[in-house]
Structures are given as C-alpha cells and as structure tokens.
Amino acid sequence: xxxxxxxxxxxxxxxxxxxxxxxxxxxxxxxxxxxxxxxxxxxxxxxxxxxxxx
Amino acid sequence: xxxxxxxxxxxxxxxxxxxxxxxxxxxxxxxxxxxxxxxxxxxxxxxxxxxxxxxxxxxxxxxxxxxxxxxxxxxxxxxxxxxxxxxxxxxxxxxxxxxxxxxxxxxxxxxxxxxxxxxxxxxxxxxxxxxxxxxxxxxxxxxxxxxxxxxxxxxxxxxxxxxxxxxxxxxxxxxxxxxxxxxxxxxxxxxxxxxxxxxxxxxxxxxxxxxxxxxxxxxxxxxxxxxxxxxxxxxxxxxxxxxxxxxxxxxxxxxxxxxxxxxxxxxxxxxxxxxxxxxxxxxxxxxxxxxxxxxxxxxxxxxxxxxxxxxxxxxxxxxxxxxxxxxxxxxxxxxxxxxxxxxxxxxxxxxxxxxxxxxxxxxxxxxxxxxxxxxxxxxxxxxxxxxxxxxxxxxxxxxxxxxxxxxxxxxxxxxxxxxxxxxxxxxxxxxxxxxxxxxxxxxxxxxxxxxxxxxxxxxxxxxxxxxxxxxxxxxxxxxxxxxxxxxxxxxxxxxxxxxxxxxxxxxxxxxxxxxxxxxxxxxxxxxxxxxxxxxxxxxxxxxxxxxxxxxxxxxxxxxxxxxx
Numbered sequence: 001x002x003x004x005x006x007x008x009x010x011x012x013x014x015x016x017x018x019x020x021x022x023x024x025x026x027x028x029x030x031x032x033x034x035x036x037x038x039x040x041x042x043x044x045x046x047x048x049x050x051x052x053x054x
Numbered sequence: 055x056x057x058x059x060x061x062x063x064x065x066x067x068x069x070x071x072x073x074x075x076x077x078x079x080x081x082x083x084x085x086x087x088x089x090x091x092x093x094x095x096x097x098x099x100x101x102x103x104x105x106x107x108x109x110x111x112x113x114x115x116x117x118x119x120x121x122x123x124x125x126x127x128x129x130x131x132x133x134x135x136x137x138x139x140x141x142x143x144x145x146x147x148x149x150x151x152x153x154x155x156x157x158x159x160x161x162x163x164x165x166x167x168x169x170x171x172x173x174x175x176x177x178x179x180x181x182x183x184x185x186x187x188x189x190x191x192x193x194x195x196x197x198x199x200x201x202x203x204x205x206x207x208x209x210x211x212x213x214x215x216x217x218x219x220x221x222x223x224x225x226x227x228x229x230x231x232x233x234x235x236x237x238x239x240x241x242x243x244x245x246x247x248x249x250x251x252x253x254x255x256x257x258x259x260x261x262x263x264x265x266x267x268x269x270x271x272x273x274x275x276x277x278x279x280x281x282x283x284x285x286x287x288x289x290x291x292x293x294x295x296x297x298x299x300x301x302x303x304x305x306x307x308x309x310x311x312x313x314x315x316x317x318x319x320x321x322x323x324x325x326x327x328x329x330x331x332x333x334x335x336x337x338x339x340x341x342x343x344x345x346x347x348x349x350x351x352x353x354x355x356x357x358x359x360x361x362x363x364x365x366x367x368x369x370x371x372x373x374x375x376x377x378x379x380x381x382x383x384x385x386x387x388x389x390x391x392x393x394x395x396x397x398x399x400x401x402x403x404x405x406x407x408x409x410x411x412x413x414x415x416x417x418x419x420x421x422x423x424x425x426x427x428x429x430x431x432x433x434x435x436x437x438x439x440x441x442x443x444x445x446x447x448x449x450x451x452x453x454x455x456x457x458x459x460x461x462x463x464x465x466x467x468x469x470x471x472x473x474x475x476x477x478x479x480x481x482x483x484x485x486x487x488x489x490x491x492x493x494x495x496x497x498x499x500x501x502x503x504x505x506x507x508x509x510x511x512x513x514x515x516x517x518x519x520x521x522x523x524x525x526x527x528x529x530x531x532x533x534x535x536x537x538x539x540x541x542x543x544x545x546x547x548x549x550x551x552x553x554x555x556x557x558x559x560x561x562x563x564x565x566x567x568x569x570x571x572x573x574x575x576x577x578x579x580x581x582x583x584x585x586x587x588x589x590x591x592x593x594x595x596x597x598x599x600x601x602x603x604x605x606x607x608x609x610x611x612x613x614x615x616x617x618x
Contacts, residue, residue, distance in 0.1 A: 001105055004169050012176055015183045016149075020142055022187040027137040034194035035133060042205060043193060 060200035062131035069125040073202065087121040090114045092319075096312050106160040113153045116146045128202065133195045140204040145186045148213045150258070151220035152176055154251050158224050161247050162231045175223075178216055185209045214259070221255050224248060250296030314359040318352030381449075388445030391438045398438060402431045440581040444564070447588045454498040454592055458617050461493035461542050465526055468506055475514055482521035491528045493542050494617035497593055505586040505597065506544065509610040512582065513548040520549025520607070528616060540616035547609040553601035561599055562587040 001009075026032045036042045063072035074081075094114025101107045123143035127136045152175050159167045167175075185191055189207055196203040228248030232241055325348050328341045405428040407413055409421065416424070446452040469485050476483050487493075495502075513522045523546075530540045553561065565580040583597075590597040594615060601608040 001166055002169070005166070005172055008169060008172060008176075012179075015180070016145070019145065019183045019186045023141045023145075024138055026187050027134045027141070031134055033134070033137050033192065035197050036194050036205065037197045039198045042196060042198070 065129045069129045071129040074128050087118050091118040096315055105166055109157045116150045120146050136202050141186050141191050144210055148216045151217045155220045155224050162244055217259050311359050314356050321348050384445050384448045387441055391441045395438050398431055398435050443585045456496050458494055459497055459499050461495050462487050472510055484523045486525040495542055495614045496617050501589050505589050508582045508586050509546055513546050517548045517550030523547045542614050542616050544612040549607040552604045552606040553608050554604050
C-alpha cells in the first residue's frame with residue numbers, strides 16, 4: 001500500500017474512533033439522550049428542531 | 055413507565071441475560087462471532103503483509119464487533135449501553151460493506167486499487183462517522199414497550215442507501231471482470247467470491263432493514279420487527295463457508311498452516327480450561343506443565359509446517375520458471391531449425407542437379423561423393439523437420455487441413471515409393487487390401503502420410519532380413535476416439551529386431567529409443583514415433599506397437615475412424 005493510502009486510512013481510523021469516543025461520552029458518560037415513556041410523544045418524522053439534549 | 059417497572063434481568067458479561075427474545079437463535083450467533091474472529095485472526099496471522107488478508111481481518115473484526123454489539127444491546131438492562139451499542143453497530147455496518155467492496159477488488163484484480171477509488175469507496179462514510187454521535191443517528195430510547203428499542207434517526211436510512219450502493223457496486227465489478235477475463239478458473243473464482251459476498255451482505259442487511267422499516271410486525275402473531283433481524287446473521291456462516299471453500303478449492307490461503315494453528319490453539323484452550331476444574335496445587339502444577347509442553351510442541355509443529363510450506367512455495371516458483379524456460383527453449387529450437395532448413399534445402403537441390411547431370415557430366419568418384427552429400431542432407435533435413443514439428447506441437451501452432459482421403463490409395467502410393475528401398479535391402483514385402491471395402495477417412499493428407507511413411511520406413515530400417523507384411527482392413531466392431539463405429543486399421547508386421555517389453559510403453563515418448571535401435575539405424579532421433587502419436591491424437595485416431603520381444607519382429611498399428 002502506498003504512503004498516501006496509508007495516511008488516508010490512518011485519518012479514517014482516527015475519525016472513526018473519535019466518533020465512537022464522542023458517542024461513548026454522550027451516551028455513557030453524560031447520559032445525554034431522550035427516554036420516551038409515552039408512545040404519543042415518539043416522533044414519527046425526524047425534526048432536528050424538536051430535539052433538545054439535556 | 056420507568057426503567058424499574060420493566061423488570062429487566064441484570065446482564066452478565068454484557069451479553070448473558072433473560073432479556074433476549076429468542077435465546078436459542080440469539081446465542082447461536084456467538085458461534086458466528088467466535089468463528090469469524092478466529093478465522094480472521096488466523097488468516098491475518100499467516101500473512102500479515104498481504105493487503106487482502108488485512109482487509110479480510112478488518113471485515114471479520116467489524117463483523118465480530120457488530121455481533122457483540124447486537125448481543126449486548128438486547129441483553130443489557132442499561133439504556134445507555136443500548137444507545138451506545140446501537141449507534142456504533144450502525145456505524146460499523148456500512149464499513150463492513152465498504153471493506154467487502156474493497157476485498158472484492160483485491161481478490162479479483164490481485165492488486166491494490168488507486169487512492170482515487172479508495173476515496174470514492176470510503177468518503178461517503180464520513181457523513182456516517184460525523185453524525186453517529188448526534189440525534190441524526192438515534193432520536194432516543196423507547197421505554198413504552200419495555201423492549202429496549204432505540205428510535206432510529208435518518209442516518210440509518212443513509213446507511214442502508216450506502217449498503218445498497220456498495221452491494222450493487224460489487225455486482226457491477228464482478229460482472230465486468232467476469233466478462234473481461236478469458237481464464238475459466240478465474241471466472242469461477244469471481245462468480246464464487248461475488249455470489250458469496252453478495253449473499254452474505256444481503257442476508258445481513260435483510261434483517262436490519264426489516265427491523266428499521268417495520269416497527270410493528272405484530273400481524274405475524276408477535277412483534278417480530280427486530281427479532282427477525284437475528285436470522286439475517288446466518289449470513290455470517292455463508293461468508294465463512296465461502297472463504298473455507300475458496301481455501302480448499304483455490305488454495306486462496308494456506309490450509310495446512312491454518313489447520314496446524316487451529317489444532318494447537320484448540321489444544322492450548324482445552325488444556326488451559328483444565329485450570330478451572332482442578333483444585334489441588336499438585337494438579338494445578340501438572341496442568342501447568344502440560345500446558346507449557348503443549349505450547350512448546352505446538353510452536354514446533356507450526357514452525358515445521360511453515361518451513362514445509364515455504365519449501366513447497368519455492369518449488370512452485372522454480373517450476374513456473376522452468377516452464378517458462380522450456381517454452382523459450384522450444385521457441386529457440388523452432389527459430390534455429392527454420393534457419394537451418396533453408397541452406398540444407400539449397401544443398402539438396404544443388405546436389406540433385408549435379409547427380410542428374412544438369413551441370414555436365416561428372417566422374418564416378420565425384421558422383422559417389424555428391425551422392426553421400428545428398429543422402430546426408432536428406433537425413434539432416436528429416437531431423438530438422440522433426441524438430442520443427444516438435445516445436446509446432448509444443449507451441450500449439452501445428453495446423454491441420456482435414457479432408458476426405460482414400461487410405462488405400464495413400465497406402466499404395468507410399469508402398470510404391472518405398473518399394474525400391476525395400477528391394478534394395480533384399481527384403482520381401484506384401485500388401486494386402488480387401489478391394490471390396492472402401493477406406494475413406496478424414497485426415498490431413500501430408501501429415502497422415504508422414505505417420506504411415508514413418509512406420510513403414512522404421513520397419514525397413516529395423517529389419518535386416520526377412521519380410522514386411524502390410525495390410526489394411528475395415529472393422530465395424532471397434533471404437534476409436536470418443537465415438538463408436540467403423541474403423542480403418544493399418545497393420546505393418548516385420549521380422550526385424552523387435553522391441554523389448556520394457557521399451558514398449560515408452561516407445562512413443564519424446565527421445566525414446568530402444569537399446570538395440572542403434573544396431574540397425576544410427577540416424578534415429580527418437581522423435582519420429584512421438585510426432586506420429588501427436589499427429590494421430592490430433593486426428594482422433596490411434597497408433598500402437600506390439601512385439602513378442604527382441605529379435606522376434608514387431609507389429610505397428612494405425613487406426614482411424616472410417617469416414618461416413
């Protein structure tokens with residue numbers, strides 16, 4: 001594999017693990033997600049403006 | 055409803071709990087996980103420098119993570135673990151497809167793809183990477199049914215779109231490469247690899263897409279929406295099965311080394327597990343010593359298999375090189391003999407002119423000298439012609455012009471040409487042809503004549519005294535080549551030097567000459583009968599010899615399917 005490809009994959013891996021790390025931090029450390037306890041409040045259509053994290 | 059009112063079981067080691075819907079189906083995927091991880095690891099360990107094994111290893115790692123994450127998110131009672139596992143397996147999923155596409159390119163083309171292509175394959179995943187920690191991936195946790203479902207955002211549909219694109223891409227690449235290649239084995243490999251990978255990816259995607267698109271499948275009796283996804287994981291054994299088949303069929307990876315390492319690993323695992331059952335110190339020491347011995351023995355076994363494989367590989371390389379050299383040699387012989395034939399033909403022509411008196415009267419001693427030149431040149435031309443024929447046969451450039459000919463007419467012509475030589479040697483001869491039969495055959499007149507001439511000529515050369523009996527018959531009972539039907543058979547029986555039983559099976563091989571052959575004919579090259587056999591094979595006929603032994607004469611047969 002050439003050097004540029006190696007750099008490309010290293011960058012991709014770095015971004016992948018960063019994403020996993022941020023996901024872990026958000027859900028496991030901060031517990032930053034909505035728990036829906038009422039069926040009527042579960043959104044059927046995605047609307048970014050409706051979602052506020054704590 | 056709150057988390058406590060769901061009465062969830064506490065998961066052990068993240069994946070073992072009563073929370074799962076269908077434990078048998080669910081935990082059967084542990085086998086797939088272990089299988090895929092062990093397989094990927096062994097293949098990678100055997101050839102760490104090869105990109106294809108690195109990519110395969112990454113696929114199995116991602117797959118194993120996906121399987122583990124899927125087990126975790128259903129077994130856990132903690133909503134944050136479900137959220138994390140759900141997000142990250144949705145992140146891993148399109149990566150499995152992208153690496154599968156990369157794998158197909160590497161497997162078919164046997165070389166790495168360009169950076170541009172890599173960028174085209176992997177850059178769409180940047181959106182998935184960036185949005186995975188956001189609400190675009192998961193909108194929240196659904197506690198309304200106590201099923202521990204995450205509510206998926208639009209990113210999951212983007213992921214499915216990518217998966218469809220990657221799968222179609224694989225199909226297109228496989229089709230185009232399959233169409234391009236002329237090699238049958240390569241075509242088979244492409245079909246197999248592409249079918250296996252596509253089946254694996256489709257079965258893998260099937261369950262997840264159903265789960266994501268149909269949140270309620272209660273009309274099936276129960277809510278199967280996510281449970282059905284578990285069946286999709288049966289695609290993993292398909293993938294592993296395909297790779298195993300490729301290992302055996304195409305030796306894509308080294309099965310022997312793989313087997314040895316798997317055996318050693320299983321032994322170490324088995325002996326190591328004894329530690330959990332023994333309680334006394336003495337037993338622990340014994341198990342420990344056994345484990346060390348198994349490790350040493352296993353290491354030595356794997357090392358010896360490795361060195362054996364290395365030796366085999368270097369032999370294969372040497373063999374390929376030898377084949378290449380052999381081809382070059384044949385081409386050189388072909389070229390050299392072509393160059394030799396022209397001056398020889400010129401010498402033969404000029405010697406004939408001198409002998410026939412076209413250049414004036416010549417003295418008797420000079421006639422003898424020129425006659426010797428003529429005979430030697432004729433012999434030399436025959437030798438050169440033989441080498442040329444061999445080259446053509448080996449290079450596959452021998453051309454045949456099949457037409458219908460009368461074998462009887464051809465035989466009479468040859469015997470007529472040979473009659474002076476037979477009589478000059480003081481031999482008796484007989485020609486027997488049943489005039490009531492027809493002897494039409496499909497043959498190349500020149501090459502077929504060469505075969506018949508060769509064996510009659512041999513009979514004359516190797517018979518010092520006695521007779522040569524030539525007969526032609528038609529039989530309706532024998533089979534020739536692939537079909538059944540009438541055959542025309544020529545038999546040439548002589549009272550010559552005969553052939554020893556040990557020599558008979560090798561008689562039609564290249565450069566094969568009987569030990570007593572030089573007593574009768576010193577000019578033989580050992581190529582005539584080999585060429586005759588090759589020509590007869592191309593005609594769909596047969597040629598063989600029989601002899602009672604040395605000094606007991608021999609019989610040569612030429613058999614051809616009769617023309618209709």
